Amino acid sequence: MPAILLHLPAASIYIGLAIAYRRLQGETTARQQFLARFALLGALLLHAASLGLDITDGSAPRFGFSAALSMTLWLALVFYWIESFFAHIEGLQALAMPVAAVAVLLPTIFPSEHALPNASTLAFRMHFVVAMLAYSLFTLAALHALLMAAAEKQLHSARLTRALASLPPLMTLESLLFKLVAVGFVLLTLTVGSGVFFSEALFGKALSLSHKTVFAIAAWLLFGVLLTGRMLWGWRGRRALRLTLAGFTCLLLAYVGTRFVLEVLLGRP
Numbered sequence: 001m002p003a004i005l006l007h008l009p010a011a012s013i014y015i016g017l018a019i020a021y022r023r024l025q026g027e028t029t030a031r032q033q034f035l036a037r038f039a040l041l042g043a044l045l046l047h048a049a050s051l052g053l054d055i056t057d058g059s060a061p062r063f064g065f066s067a068a069l070s071m072t073l074w075l076a077l078v079f080y081w082i083e084s085f086f087a088h089i090e091g092l093q094a095l096a097m098p099v100a101a102v103a104v105l106l107p108t109i110f111p112s113e114h115a116l117p118n119a120s121t122l123a124f125r126m127h128f129v130v131a132m133l134a135y136s137l138f139t140l141a142a143l144h145a146l147l148m149a150a151a152e153k154q155l156h157s158a159r160l161t162r163a164l165a166s167l168p169p170l171m172t173l174e175s176l177l178f179k180l181v182a183v184g185f186v187l188l189t190l191t192v193g194s195g196v197f198f199s200e201a202l203f204g205k206a207l208s209l210s211h212k213t214v215f216a217i218a219a220w221l222l223f224g225v226l227l228t229g230r231m232l233w234g235w236r237g238r239r240a241l242r243l244t245l246a247g248f249t250c251l252l253l254a255y256v257g258t259r260f261v262l263e264v265l266l267g268r269p
Contacts, residue, residue, distance in 0.1 A: 004108055
């Protein structure tokens with residue numbers, strides 16, 4: 001089956017959910033929430049199937065920047081789908097769904113050519129899974145941070161829209177944000193640690209101080225500083241949001257940014 005037959009329906013559902021949320025402005029009934037979750041589940045299944053074709057279409061697994069972005073958004077939305085059963089956070093749809101629609105279509109525009117090294121080994125597979133889980137949790141955390149920043153800005157200007165007014169209190173959103181960052185930090189620690197100490201077994205070569213390594217360590221340090229500041233000095237508010245977004249930016253540049261430069265700008269698989 002051509003992958004585009006899976007990409008387009010998934011992207012269409014993502015866009016439809018974003019439009020529906022904007023029109024409803026957060027005032028959704030229980031039935032509408034059920035239908036939205038059901039539609040999102042359908043989009044996630046289509047997205048997963050398209051990812052499978054994108055990555056395994058060939059003799060060896062391929063995972064370039066487009067597949068990395070697509071998988072990251074897919075996993076982030078899986079976590080969001082689960083989270084939506086426990087918290088009223090439909091406001092994330094307006095941010096996440098358009099980005100997911102673009103991400104699911106990217107592999108059709110920029111097919112992945114980068115073959116994964118040692119992809120058949122158990123060590124690499126574990127490293128890969130943990131890394132993608134960390135990326136996706138920090139992506140969801142970044143979306144949380146953007147949503148909180150928008151809500152806080154409107155709250156201070158006394159012009160809170162109905163969509164943002166329907167969100168849980170900022171303290172609840174902040175608690176969710178730090179839970180995401182804490183779990184993501186543990187996974188990122190395992191990712192960076194395994195990459196540093198077992199580089200030769202994972203990638204077939206000794207560790208080098210590449211752009212990917214530098215940005216990954218920078219992200220780890222920023223999230224570590226954020227969690228330490230939260231525990232010792234109670235950091236919250238804008239400082240927490242800025243550190244979250246700064247850490248996510250470094251993490252995004254670590255693999256996706258590096259692969260984008262190599263594949264698109266330099267034309268190297």
